[in-house]
Amino acid sequence: MSERIWTAALVVIGDEILSGRTQDKNVAQIAAWLNVQGIRLAEVRVVADREEAIVEAVNTLRARNDYLFTTGGIGPTHDDITVDAIAAALGVGVEHHPKAVATLERYYETRGGVTEARLRMARVPAGADLIENRVSGAPGIRIDNIFIMAGVPHITAGMLDALTGTLEGGRPVVSKSIGGWVAESEVADTLRAAEKAHDGVAIGSYPFFREGRVGANFVVRSPDEALVDRCLADLTRALEEAGYAITAGGI
Amino acid sequence: MSERIWTAALVVIGDEILSGRTQDKNVAQIAAWLNVQGIRLAEVRVVADREEAIVEAVNTLRARNDYLFTTGGIGPTHDDITVDAIAAALGVGVEHHPKAVATLERYYETRGGVTEARLRMARVPAGADLIENRVSGAPGIRIDNIFIMAGVPHITAGMLDALTGTLEGGRPVVSKSIGGWVAESEVADTLRAAEKAHDGVAIGSYPFFREGRVGANFVVRSPDEALVDRCLADLTRALEEAGYAITAGGI
Secondary structure, eight states: OOOOOOOEEEEOOOHHHTTSSSSOOOHHHHHHHHHHTTEEEEEEEEESOOOOHHHHHHHHHHHSSSSSEEOOOOOOSSSSOOOHHHHHHOOEEEOOOOHHHHHHHHTTTTOOOOOOHHHGEEEEETEEEEEEOOOOOOOOEEEETEEESSSSHHHHHHHHHHHHTTTTTOOEEEOEEESSOOOOOGGGHHHHHHHHHSSSOOHHHHHHETTHHHHHHHHEEESSSHHHHHHHHHHHHHHHHHTOOETTOOO | OOOOEEEEEEEEEEEHHHHHOOOOOOOHHHHHHHHTTTEEEEEEEESOHOOOHHHHHHHHHHSSSSSSEEEEEOOOOEEEEEHHHHHHHHHHHHHHHHHHHHHHHHHHHTTTTOHHHGGGEEEETTEEEOOSSSSSSOEEEETTTTEEOOHHHHHHHHHHHHTTTTTTOOSSOEEEOOOEEEGGGSSSHHHHOOOOOSSTTTEEEEEEEEEEEEEEEEEEEESSSHHHHHHHHHHHHHHTTTTTEEEEEEE
């Protein structure tokens, strides 16, 4: 079975992530959303608020993935340069999107009115479409295979919601876990054998230390749910035969 | 003043981050630690557990930064391929480090003894040194300008602690905040002018929605603390003259 794998990349734009000031939440949120759309998040880059850095990342990643998402840098202030950088990456100009202008005028009608700074949030690379923002005034932007999203996670969540079901993908990856009080180093051969015996699954091993004891969860992933179930059953049996108590769903 | 800026890059290795299963904490932790060492985190890539992906990221980033950190993929199981991938990137072989073997033998003496799988954690790219692991058995690894760290955040924290003060850097970046119930779109021009008037500072604007109101924190960064203080004082005055109540330290 060779089925097409759809992939996406993500460019997280922002000095606040690279300085350690802000804990990124968009990687995990977008990854989980993409899984449901049947699209695999293949790679992520975090870059500074610098045009060359954004252009390099965007041009490399959009060429080798089906979709490219960006987060951050679409607000009204001087450090919000994402739109200009992506226009530069694509070799197109920047224009005010009439529908975004109208949306911002409506949004700010009761909030002090539209200003030049606020109208910056209606700027898009020429030819772009908008992604609905159900939370605040400034919309997201789609151009070619690029999706330009907000940096604030709950605004991005709303934009993802607006995109749900609109992107072509494959079968979603099914991922199921088992776990136990197992030192992963004691079962490394068992894990390797189980992965090898079930072509098309990936098994991840995630150790932890908890209540003073060593344990691990093992995650089996594949778009083929029946295959995941067979692999999980075989792996559970092998671990139980080796003397471990295994909990479905992980511990 | 043109002072040397020391930079580092980080490669986060792991399907568990790209699948959304695990929320990364190492980017923020390593960024904050690097700041104190006077080193700027310039870029981050998150890559899958695939050798080509790791090799590409490592070779690109180690060439253009003073230091390269990696996290993840140094455990005992089949999905832990960081050491092999970095050896391949450097064009060197993989060997068992005698001191790491001795450490693991001691660590596992009361934990069931060393096995072949556990000895995998003593494998290093040929010529590498070890980074002390104060939390569990498997050490981190240093080779050339590359620092290979654990994926589990509290183990990485211990390794960073062991490295503190050993890396050459510049002056730490000083970063100070002010904040208020300000819509950032109303003060965009003021922020831009303040940054422009103080050569060498970067001002970040971080809006939030809280208690039903819009606010923002503004962060001024530079290695020159006196410059940060002057810029912050001028920006505070300008915002207060525009009628906002501003809180030092941010809100």
